[in-house]
Amino acid sequence: MRRSDDARSQMLHAIRENLAKSASSDAAQHAPPCGRSVPPTPNPLDMVARFTEQLAAVGAQWTVVRGATEAAHALARILTSAGARRVVGSDAPLVQRLVSGLGDGFVRESLDGLSRDGLFACDAGVTTAQWGIAETGTLVLESARENNRLLSLVPPIHVALLSTSCICDSLGDALARVSRASHAITLITGPSRTSDIELTLVVGVHGPQAVHVLLLEEEP
């Protein structure tokens, strides 16, 4: 502890001393403008269209559904066509409801008490996303809402449920709306990717190979 306290005060001292050497030449400094850019005029009408266009550009897939029944059918269809059998859902109530409704063709794992090896053996993880970003096709996941960190990362397929009313215009909008109560906020733009070998793009290196967004439209 003492060592670290010494280091701390010495580092702060070194910083102040060096800054003092140049103080006179910097008298004209002003406080900086905020890093937030001027917001473009959002166009709520085509927010979903812009979002899905960007999803396609980053190699993610999507399905638009209305209501819980349609969502359940769509989820089963997505998982089947991706060849997923072993499925694990987050602790969000909507996810629980949808996953528990999956038919006998699936093995439903519960995140509670799932071992690391068990998690590594899952084919698909299902979570919610709190926000979408139309500008970049990005999903925003907050840890305070559900346990979504590993399910959106470890299995080769990630299915994310997102309400169309939660699509933000830009990154700046999303950062302004995100709940800072989360100890982990994860921004996800498309599947995991690398170009480390001869600049050849390979999708699905450490994270999911496939990201599928299930877009829930509000019931009229």
Next chain:
Amino acid sequence: MTFDRNARAALADGQLRDALRQATTLFGERRRAALATAPDWEGARDRARAIKDETLLHLDRYLEEFSANAERAGARVHWARDAAEACEVIGRIAEQRGARTVVKSKSMASEEIHLNAALTARGIEPVETDLGEYIVQLAGETPSHIVVPAIHKTKRQIAALFAERLGIEPSDDVATLTAVARQALRRRFAEADLGVSGVNFAVAETGTILILENEGNARLTTSLPRTHVALMGIEKVIPRFADLEVFLQLLPRSGTGQALTAYQSLLTGAKRRPEDEGPAELHIVLLDNGRSRLLASPVTRQTLACIRCGACLNACPVYRQIGGHAYGSVYPGPIGAVLTPQLFGLGRSPELPYASSLCGACRDVCPVKIDIPALLLHLRAEVVATRAGKQRVLERLAFSGYAAVMARPRLFEWVVRATRMLKVVPPLGAWTKGRDLRPLAPRSFRDQWRAGLSGKAP
């Protein structure tokens, strides 16, 4: 002269130069395409630089604010004056938790302090998990590019390496090789007791650290092991959460030409409740290691505004020919040529400020507008000031002679005529070693001018 020797070796390596040309050209093109998708690129550059300038000018205050807020959120903040102290802090954390294996995601700062060697010396195995870094580590080499560390290796070489070290059938298929690495590293992630990551930005207002990546290995490193240690240079701090927007517009576009990389992890403290996911402990190590010295003047201070995007490497005509290894430092390219001598001493690498043609391409692409050519000149002046007596006198003499000739038209003409007649060019030493001097034109420009250039085709 290590740099000269390294550069010569790199120039003789045709395969390396092909790979470099491909990579730097591709990233340059992607960057240009990505700029078009930014709402206000020039405005973003100016804002980002102003934020960095303001932060650096009050770095003590912002670091204290960051530290207090990170600790309030449950992180433990450590202060490390130099590389040895940072290695000691991290080594001790690992030892106290009985760690045998440490998984690492890409961190330039950890390379800077030679953390892997320090952990190995304690009997702890560090495992690089970024695919490029993993390849480089398996081969016992060092990264040659900030963004694509293994750019100097062909897939055939990587296949042979994996066959030898991982016992697989050799394959030339990049997807297969990547899948092999995924499987091998999953086992290492499962057994790791501790994860070490770098930090791209640290927010003073909230105590949040942000880590960018494409592969997902940084997410695994920061969420699977029980303990997460994040290592950051003191210059990574920015004032407000909202400031992240402008830096996230600049960094991925400049680095890989993406509007956003696949993942951004914004981590604030450790997990709050037992049922939460993620590490039980988050340690943040603040590293000085020569950085605070750079605060002393506005010229050197701007070096600390760097966000490590690598755009200046791809744009640099010198780097494009010789690659990263020639710079003999963790930090290659134009930014490395100014950062390395300033952090680790000019005496260790006096050639680096000269590893540039001063063309200014680095300054043009820099997302935070660091005037790298000005820094190179500043460092060259320091090199000259420390030169030994005889060499210095000769150089002074040569330049004052040059100045005298250039300032006197008659003398100039006389010298040019003499040169032309005797067909001797004043000794240019090192300059002509690597370059051919163009033959002199039969008539000088001034003679032609006097004879009347106007209207006549050459």
